[in-house]
Amino acid sequence: MGRVRAEGEPEWLQEDTLLAIEWQRLQDETCGGCGHLLTESLDEANDYEAKRITCFACQAKERAEHAASEHEGADLSGHKMTVVHTGRRPLLDG
Template sequence: MDRGRRGEPARRGHPFLAARLGANPELRRRLTAARQLGASLKRFDGWEPRQYTKVTAWTDDGRPAAWVTRTEPEWDSRERSLMLALQHWEGGLCRRCGHHLDETMDPANDQDNPESAHGWVADGPDECFACKALHRAEERQQKDESTAHLASYSIWSAVLVAKKPRSMRRRR
């Protein structure tokens, strides 16, 4: 097993680049978009591979008889390192709040630490009206005895539609 400092198992995933990604949200967005498209960052940014052809043999009358063509690799060591760094950085995100654990677990950011200059506070809640509509539909289904048995495996979706004018709405 590879060993890092102090005899600990060596960490993979390019932590230096991961720290750089942590400080650069725009680079993270571009890398994430490139990964979703199955492309390297340089390809995502418009790079196209160049081809190099080298003639290896000539005919007696001076024409090429044999040649080798090489294409620049899309996934060079820099591109691979960036993707591994993104994976390393994402591995440090809290699964619940989405913030990076380096910040969320730092005692200097603990709300209950009297010595800390910063502290986390909840922001929100924000109401998602599509989720609200889904929740209401699920509740209606669970209350209806004829369809309640379907509730545990029903998949609902929400669709945005125009509302009827107030004058045409049903009165309850």
């Protein structure tokens, strides 16, 4: 994704630079652990509640990694696990 740069055009347009600066500003203002804005999450006056959620894609990935690591003598060096969406299960009527 991106633009095709014509001969003589700069690698970065002014809009590209402005978007990169804005992206970096958002990264700098956001907690890398929880994703909340630091102006709010560092203020002791704010309360937070943690809730457990399940990412079923991560669950499938982690189960496959665990199963692969249980094989005796398996060399998993350099192996990565990827997750592919294979569809939806039908909802149960209840």
